[in-house]
Amino acid sequence: MASPVRLGAVRYLNAKPLYYKLSEFAPDVAVSMEVPSRLADQLAAGELDVALIPSVEYLRGASRGYEILPGFAIAARGPVRSVKLFSRVPLGRIDRLALDAGSRTSQALAQVWLDARHGVRPGVIEELPLGVSALESTADAVLVIGDRAMKVPDEPFHEVVDLAEAWRGLTGLPFVFALWVVRAGADLGDLPAALERSRAEGLAHADELARIHGPRLGLDFRTCYDYLTRVLSYDLGEPELAGLKRFAHMAARLGLAPEGVNLVFHRPRDLATRR
Numbered sequence: 173m174a175s176p177v178r179l180g181a182v183r184y185l186n187a188k189p190l191y192y193k194l195s196e197f198a199p200d201v202a203v204s205m206e207v208p209s210r211l212a213d214q215l216a217a218g219e220l221d222v223a224l225i226p227s228v229e230y231l232r233g234a235s236r237g238y239e240i241l242p243g244f245a246i247a248a249r250g251p252v253r254s255v256k257l258f259s260r261v262p263l264g265r266i267d268r269l270a271l272d273a274g275s276r277t278s279q280a281l282a283q284v285w286l287d288a289r290h291g292v293r294p295g296v297i298e299e300l301p302l303g304v305s306a307l308e309s310t311a312d313a314v315l316v317i318g319d320r321a322m323k324v325p326d327e328p329f330h331e332v333v334d335l336a337e338a339w340r341g342l343t344g345l346p347f348v349f350a351l352w353v354v355r356a357g358a359d360l361g362d363l364p365a366a367l368e369r370s371r372a373e374g375l376a377h378a379d380e381l382a383r384i385h386g387p388r389l390g391l392d393f394r395t396c397y398d399y400l401t402r403v404l405s406y407d408l409g410e411p412e413l414a415g416l417k418r419f420a421h422m423a424a425r426l427g428l429a430p431e432g433v434n435l436v437f438h439r440p441r442d443l444a445t446r447r
């Protein structure tokens with residue numbers, strides 16, 4: 173018997189609609205859940221066959237033969253609420269920047285945006301460990317993503333920037349945080365169809381997800397429901413691709429991603445061999 177496909181999924185609320193009831197729709201798939209940065213490392217180490225990884229990690233892994241599962245993303249067309257830069261100083265004066273260790277894409281986005289919008293390239297860049305809160309950090313500014321970003325109070329900070337909103341203001345484009353990325357040579361079988369079904373069912377049951385996860389995260393039902401259905405988008409369409417390409421270009425200019433990466437999309441193996 174073929175060994176099961178190993179899939180890694182982001183454990184934050186924002187990813188839940190992408191793998192809703194997946195173990196029912198794809199019973200043979202081995203699912204593990206992690207923060208995005210660890211999923212990227214596990215995919216790179218060959219420990220996973222497909223994973224929801226930070227979009228910047230697709231760019232970094234493209235030379236290893238990574239392929240994007242077409243049509244899927246975690247993206248935002250305006251404010252995202254869960255990717256925020258909390259600054260204790262005016263933005264133009266940020267010199268020490270702490271970046272959420274769970275992130276990779278937003279780590280790059282924070283630097284791209286500070287450079288493009290404020291001409292700032294922080295002298296010291298450090299990680300904010302997963303167990304340490306933004307309030308504990310003594311850096312000038314702190315990037316926080318995911319579930320915990322929605323709980324950090326604005327008050328102690330001089331400025332709070334929603335980075336997807338800031339990106340939109342800079343480029344007029346959506347921002348793509350994560351993609352389903354396939355390891356070179358992996359055969360996913362029927363999994364892409366099961367993932368389509370999961371997403372459709374997950375979005376159709378966003379109310380159920382909001383009821384389950386809202387209380388756990390200290391979010392009221394409406395906030396949680398809006399986050400899943402209006403704030404985030406789960407398609408990789410033309411506007412998202414344009415945003416992704418612009419981000420790839422800007423990240424490369426800062427040395428945060430390789431230059432000139434092409435977006436390569438996964439095709440089912442039987443089609444690929446029939447070429």
Ligand SMILES: C=C(O[C@@H]1C=C(C(=O)O)C=C[C@H]1O)C(=O)O
Pocket residue numbers: 182184186187208209225226227246252254255274275276277278279317318319321349350
């Ligand atoms: C919108 C978000 O997207 C996440 C941000 C990521 C990153 O910064 O690397 C990766 C995966 C996404 O789940 C979020 O965490 O709030």
